[in-house]
Structure formats: structure tokens, C-alpha cells
Amino acid sequence: MRQIIFPLIAVCAALVFTGCAGPERKLGRGMSNSYELIRWGDMRRSIEQNAILDTPDVGYTYGAYSGFHKSIVRAGLGIYEVVTFPLPPYRPLLTNYIPARPQSPESYKPGLISDPLFDTDTFTGFSGGDGAPFIPGSRFKVFDN
Numbered sequence: 298m299r300q301i302i303f304p305l306i307a308v309c310a311a312l313v314f315t316g317c318a319g320p321e322r323k324l325g326r327g328m329s330n331s332y333e334l335i336r337w338g339d340m341r342r343s344i345e346q347n348a349i350l351d352t353p354d355v356g357y358t359y360g361a362y363s364g365f366h367k368s369i370v371r372a373g374l375g376i377y378e379v380v381t382f383p384l385p386p387y388r389p390l391l392t393n394y395i396p397a398r399p400q401s402p403e404s405y406k407p408g409l410i411s412d413p414l415f416d417t418d419t420f421t422g423f424s425g426g427d428g429a430p431f432i433p434g435s436r437f438k439v440f441d442n
Contacts, residue, residue, distance in 0.1 A: 319387030323378050326389060329399055330375025333368050338401050340364030345402040371395050 333339065343364030347356035374391060389397035 319385070320382050323387050324382040326397065327375045327378025327380075327382060330371050331379060333372040333375065333399060336399065337364075337368055338399050339367040339371055339395065341405075342400045342402045343367060345404060367395050371399065 340361065341364065344357060344360035347360030347363070350356070370391065374395070378390075
């Protein structure tokens with residue numbers, strides 16, 4: 298029993314003194330980085346950048362090799378951060394080789410998908426007007442500025 302008490306007290310003290318902002322950020326960063334195995338954003342960005350900036354025949358080959366390597370490093374780093382998220386250090390690692398946030402090619406800017414949930418009111422069938430016209434003197438308006 299005594300062998301368990303001291304490590305338990307040390308872990309509780311570490312959690313109290315560090316708070317949860319660092320581990321929370323590290324876990325989120327690790328999860329988004331480990332998704333790189335499905336996304337391959339660094340590889341697509343590297344191919345695009347090398348094909349535009351360098352000569353196309355060298356750019357595609359070197360871009361594919363360099364981007365594949367960066368994607369594998371990012372995914373490995375993400376898995377490492379997910380496994381070790383409660384332990385310090387909480388800052389991003391390897392930022393001199395890969396940026397802390399996942400990259401996308403310049404030609405693709407992620408945004409909201411076109412869906413009735415995200416589109417404006419004209420696509421969902423709603424229009425402006427009184428919110429409660431059956432109540433006399435109601436000033437509640439929907440979609441009016």
C-alpha cells in the first residue's frame with residue numbers, strides 16, 4: 298500500500314500544479330497530427346510547392362519524397378503526443394522541421410461544407426418576418442437587422 302501512495306500523491310500534485318490547459322492542447326494537437334495518415338496534407342502541400350517553385354520534373358519527385366517523410370513524421374509525433382499527453386513538455390516538438398499545425402496545399406483552403414445546416418436561410422426555406430404574429434404588439438422579428 299505504501300508503494301502506491303507516494304506515486305499517487307506525486308501524480309495528483311502534478312495535475313494540480315500544471316492545470317489542464319497544457320495537456321488538453323497537447324492531446325488535441327496529437328489527435329490532429331495523427332490524422333495525417335488519412336489526410337496526407339503535408340505530402341500534397343510539398344508536391345505542390347516543389348512543382349511550382351522548382352522545375353516540375355525535379356519538383357514532383359522531391360516533393361513526393363519530402364512530403365511523404367513529413368507526413369510520416371507528423372503522424373508519429375501525433376501518436377507520441379496522444380500517448381504522452383499528461384506528461385510535460387506541453388509545447389510542440391520538432392517545429393524546426395514541421396509546423397505545429399497540419400498544413401494544406403495553397404490551392405485548397407478548408408472551410409465549411411455546402412450543406413443545409415451551414416447555408417444561409419434562403420436555402421433552408423426560412424424567411425424574415427414576425428416571430429409571433431398572433432400576439433398583438435409583438436416586436437420579435439426573425440432574420441431582420
